[in-house]
Amino acid sequence: MAENAEAQGSEKVSIGSELIIPVAAFFFTIYYFITIWNAPWTAQVAAFIVGSILLFLVVLIVIKSVRSLSSGEGELNFNNLVNPKSFIPKRLGLLALTIGYIFIVPSLGFTITTFLFLSMAMLVLSDFRKKRLIFALAATLSLGGYLLFIVAFKTRFPAGPFETFMKGFF
Amino acid sequence: MELDYDLAFYVEMFARTFSFWWVILPAIFLGLIVGAIPGFSAANTIIILLPLTLAMDPETGLTFMVALYASSRMGAGIPAILVNIPGTAGAAATPLDGYPMTKQGRGQQALAMSFVASIAGGLLTTVVALISLPWLAQIAFYLHSVEMIVIMFFGISLIATIAAKDTLKGLIAGFFGLMIGFIGTDVVYETPRGTFGFLELYDKVPLIPALVGLFAISEAFAIIENQSILTERGKAAMGKPGWAATFEGARIAASKWWHITWNSIIGLVIGVVPGAGAAIASFVAYQQSKTYSKTPELYGTGHVEGLIAPESANNGVTSGTLVPLLVIGIPGGATAAIMLVVLQFHGVTVGPDLFLTSPELAFGPFTAMAVTYAIMVFSVLPLARYMSNITVVSTIYMAPIIISFTLVGSFVPRAYLFDMNLALVFGVIGYVARKTGYHVAAILIGVILGPLMETYFLRAMKMSQGDIMVIFSSSIGNTLWVLLVISMALPYFMDYRRNKAALNDPYG
Numbered sequence: 062m063a064e065n066a067e068a069q070g071s072e073k074v075s076i077g078s079e080l081i082i083p084v085a086a087f088f089f090t091i092y093y094f095i096t097i098w099n100a101p102w103t104a105q106v107a108a109f110i111v112g113s114i115l116l117f118l119v120v121l122i123v124i125k126s127v128r129s130l131s132s133g134e135g136e137l138n139f140n141n142l143v144n145p146k147s148f149i150p151k152r153l154g155l156l157a158l159t160i161g162y163i164f165i166v167p168s169l170g171f172t173i174t175t176f177l178f179l180s181m182a183m184l185v186l187s188d189f190r191k192k193r194l195i196f197a198l199a200a201t202l203s204l205g206g207y208l209l210f211i212v213a214f215k216t217r218f219p220a221g222p223f224e225t226f227m228k229g230f231f
Numbered sequence: 232m233e234l235d236y237d238l239a240f241y242v243e244m245f246a247r248t249f250s251f252w253w254v255i256l257p258a259i260f261l262g263l264i265v266g267a268i269p270g271f272s273a274a275n276t277i278i279i280l281l282p283l284t285l286a287m288d289p290e291t292g293l294t295f296m297v298a299l300y301a302s303s304r305m306g307a308g309i310p311a312i313l314v315n316i317p318g319t320a321g322a323a324a325t326p327l328d329g330y331p332m333t334k335q336g337r338g339q340q341a342l343a344m345s346f347v348a349s350i351a352g353g354l355l356t357t358v359v360a361l362i363s364l365p366w367l368a369q370i371a372f373y374l375h376s377v378e379m380i381v382i383m384f385f386g387i388s389l390i391a392t393i394a395a396k397d398t399l400k401g402l403i404a405g406f407f408g409l410m411i412g413f414i415g416t417d418v419v420y421e422t423p424r425g426t427f428g429f430l431e432l433y434d435k436v437p438l439i440p441a442l443v444g445l446f447a448i449s450e451a452f453a454i455i456e457n458q459s460i461l462t463e464r465g466k467a468a469m470g471k472p473g474w475a476a477t478f479e480g481a482r483i484a485a486s487k488w489w490h491i492t493w494n495s496i497i498g499l500v501i502g503v504v505p506g507a508g509a510a511i512a513s514f515v516a517y518q519q520s521k522t523y524s525k526t527p528e529l530y531g532t533g534h535v536e537g538l539i540a541p542e543s544a545n546n547g548v549t550s551g552t553l554v555p556l557l558v559i560g561i562p563g564g565a566t567a568a569i570m571l572v573v574l575q576f577h578g579v580t581v582g583p584d585l586f587l588t589s590p591e592l593a594f595g596p597f598t599a600m601a602v603t604y605a606i607m608v609f610s611v612l613p614l615a616r617y618m619s620n621i622t623v624v625s626t627i628y629m630a631p632i633i634i635s636f637t638l639v640g641s642f643v644p645r646a647y648l649f650d651m652n653l654a655l656v657f658g659v660i661g662y663v664a665r666k667t668g669y670h671v672a673a674i675l676i677g678v679i680l681g682p683l684m685e686t687y688f689l690r691a692m693k694m695s696q697g698d699i700m701v702i703f704s705s706s707i708g709n710t711l712w713v714l715l716v717i718s719m720a721l722p723y724f725m726d727y728r729r730n731k732a733a734l735n736d737p738y739g
């Protein structure tokens with residue numbers, strides 16, 4: 062990351078991506094204010110004080126960004142966020158698999174879903190090389206995780222067919 | 232409270248505690264593991280193991296819990312240093328300098344420094360707490376809602392000066408975190424606020440999914456851009472793992488003994504305040520360490536003092552949280568609260584009388600903590616050599632492992648699938664924050680402080696019947712406001728003086 066940051070250091074400030082957090086903060090604060098509009102004063106005060114300061118800070122950074130744009134130090138793009146562009150497919154692939162993991166884990170349980178996620182994600186990141194190593198590693202880690210967290214620590218991990226079947230043994 | 236114990240009593244107490252080594256040793260290793268895994272806190276583990284601790288006699292059970300608590304605090308720093316993922320919020324300031332050291336190939340050295348700072352800080356504060364129990368307990372009596380509000384603002388001001396290179400971005404991240412922390416129902420009127428209609432958010436934003444998302448998920452997506460966590464220079468510098476880096480790390484940390492002493496005392500004092508906790512202590516320690524440092528510009532780049540300060544402070548908190556529990560019966564944190572439950576189960580009433588009726592139970596937790604830290608010198612320090620090997624694992628394997636195990640870890644505390652989705656949302660926020668210079672630690676500390684600040688605000692408002700000026704009504708509070716302003720202005724003043732000195736230096 063440091064290398065990337067250094068590489069990007071020579072470029073102009075990417076104003077579009079720099080404003081994502083302030084814009085999100087702005088809209089969330091306005092939404093929050095709407096939800097407390099009819100609440101008692103004592104329940105509003107902390108949010109109004111902190112929210113007002115936040116809105117003021119957002120205005121400051123917008124002014125700073127506009128000045129940066131007009132002086133030519135910044136550009137209205139999202140380069141900070143998407144660079145290096147060669148990694149976009151892998152990043153999106155990993156994101157899709159992560160969302161899939163969250164949706165599948167309630168029905169397939171921790172062990173099977175973790176095995177599937179680890180194998181798929183590692184394959185995507187390694188450009189589908191070292192398949193044997195990846196499958197062996199994914200199997201070891203998911204089974205190890207099952208033994209450590211579910212069997213040994215009795216942790217409330219999502220249970221699926223594998224965990225239900227193994228209940229008879231542990 | 233008059234307590235008069237001679238040296239022989241303390242020696243006997245320590246000798247007695249050493250006889251529990253068979254309980255302490257497994258608790259140390261268990262604590263290291265649970266501390267290192269985000270989502271697993273010492274408190275949760277003690278709850279899971281309650282059937283075991285309740286079956287033990289109170290002294291053995293208490294020793295086990297204390298050892299697990301102390302070692303989990305240290306364990307939380309391990310992933311913070313090696314993979315930029317703090318095991319608990321108390322270690323959120325550790326990666327600021329710990330992780331850059333790892334990237335430079337000094338992971339083993341950083342771990343050794345962290346262990347020495349943790350052990351020395353924990354040991355020292357335990358002994359100090361043991362000696363000054365009655366006086367330390369008084370601190371909690373002087374801090375009311377108004378003073379706590381100022382302390383919370385202190386926390387946010389630290390964000391601006393510590394976490395982000397740009398103060399404005401640091402403040403935005405911190406205040407955004409605070410607003411997120413306000414989500415949920417208010418404690419007085421139970422009105423849902425900012426919940427987007429999700430019932431799961433009525434009980435505030437859960438901390439573990441926030442921690443997992445902001446640190447682990449976002450980091451996993453960021454590290455895939457490089458083959459390894461280490462930079463090219465780091466790979467070259469790392470070389471073959473041996474004992475030399477451990478000894479060198481321990482030597483460097485030991486040479487900073489004054490730094491460890493000062494920061495662990497900060498942790499102890501903050502730990503005494505119920506609810507303040509290790510997260511605040513570690514950031515306060517980091518900020519004051521940077522402010523008074525001769526080389527503040529090195530902080531955030533892998534500076535020794537930047538690693539030692541939070542690690543010694545968060546271990547100082549461990550003994551601090553036990554002080555109000557044992558002296559006035561108010562637990563200083565979640566783990567202390569569970570200890571209270573266990574003691575009450577055995578019919579033990581905590582408070583001043585305990586020191587007269589059962590001194591072995593009143594002083595036992597402190598001697599157990601001191602003995603735990605002493606045993607960790609020999610049992611944990613040597614592990615630095617082997618633990619640091621994780622940094623050479625390719626990110627191809629590391630990123631999916633981080634995502635799957637931490638994501639499911641966010642499910643553990645409440646068993647809500649919603650929390651895994653929440654962790655992903657925080658992951659996206661964290662990724663954008665990392666890429667654009669809004670430090671994730673600033674958002675996290677805001678999320679931690681938000682509910683606390685609001686609770687104190689509400690109490691103050693209720694007591695003053697809605698008069699906002701109540702926040703300037705206490706002399707201690709006003710002193711803290713002045714100190715807050717000074718702490719915000721001091722870094723700029725120090726910079727100004729340094730720049731002026733550099734300009735006046737004829738050889739500069």
